[in-house]
Amino acid sequence: MRIAIIADIHANLEALLAALERIHALNVDEIVCLGDIVGYNANPNECVDILRNEKIASMLGNHDACASGLEEPYRFNALARRSVTWTREHLTEENRSFLLDLPREKRAHDFFLFHGSIHDTNRYILSRDDVEDNFQLLAGLPGTLKLGFFGHTHVRTALIDHRGIISLDLSLDLSLSPEKRYLINPGSVGQPRDGDPRASFLVYDRDDHTVLFYRVEYDIKRCQERILQAGLPPQLAERLERGQ
Numbered sequence: 501m502r503i504a505i506i507a508d509i510h511a512n513l514e515a516l517l518a519a520l521e522r523i524h525a526l527n528v529d530e531i532v533c534l535g536d537i538v539g540y541n542a543n544p545n546e547c548v549d550i551l552r553n554e555k556i557a558s559m560l561g562n563h564d565a566c567a568s569g570l571e572e573p574y575r576f577n578a579l580a581r582r583s584v585t586w587t588r589e590h591l592t593e594e595n596r597s598f599l600l601d602l603p604r605e606k607r608a609h610d611f612f613l614f615h616g617s618i619h620d621t622n623r624y625i626l627s628r629d630d631v632e633d634n635f636q637l638l639a640g641l642p643g644t645l646k647l648g649f650f651g652h653t654h655v656r657t658a659l660i661d662h663r664g665i666i667s668l669d670l671s672l673d674l675s676l677s678p679e680k681r682y683l684i685n686p687g688s689v690g691q692p693r694d695g696d697p698r699a700s701f702l703v704y705d706r707d708d709h710t711v712l713f714y715r716v717e718y719d720i721k722r723c724q725e726r727i728l729q730a731g732l733p734p735q736l737a738e739r740l741e742r743g744q
């Protein structure tokens with residue numbers, strides 16, 4: 501069984517369509533999303549509609565929580581806050597209530613899905629403490645899970661815990677060992693921040709025990725035009741071509 505994992509779409513319709521086209525061509529069995537369907541870019545309703553129509557299970561991201569009114573964007577910087585305000589004004593009532601109902605985290609098959617950190621949607625996994633805490637939380641979940649997928653940083657990452665020794669693997673194909681535990685980030689579909697502007701996602705193969713990372717080009721110019729036409733800050737358009 502092969503599962504495509506996407507995250508941080510951020511209302512980027514062109515990137516989502518390009519990623520899904522490649523994912524459909526890969527003939528996966530299931531697609532799941534780690535949250536932040538909306539925020540920053542200009543097509544929140546179209547992106548939510550696609551996830552709803554394709555029945556792609558999604559976790560709640562911090563932008564989804566603020567855009568739907570579940571949380572207030574106190575911790576957001578000025579750019580993110582402006583995009584949340586804009587998104588709140590433009591989301592349909594139907595899509596707002598769809599976002600409100602998203603789970604923050606969930607076990608699926610032999611892995612765990614969450615947005616920022618386990619039990620904390622807003623916390624990043626960045627520092628060594630964050631990584632250690634999340635491996636500990638993963639171990640404390642029912643069912644001895646060894647694999648967790650997260651988003652939020654918009655940076656493709658594989659963190660590995662081998663008997664308390666933590667390492668980072670940045671290769672594009674990963675063979676999972678039953679001796680080790682993993683926290684893996686597929687990177688962002690709609691606003692990558694690792695210097696590569698292409699949409700990022702991964703495919704986890706439960707039978708082969710592999711994780712393959714993919715990058716897909718999309719029409720960045722069209723997405724930038726939509727941002728400017730919507731009256732969103734030009735910096736949000738400009739950062740897309742730098743992958744920042």
Ligand code: ZN
Nearest residue numbers: 508536561652
């Ligand atoms: Zn995000």
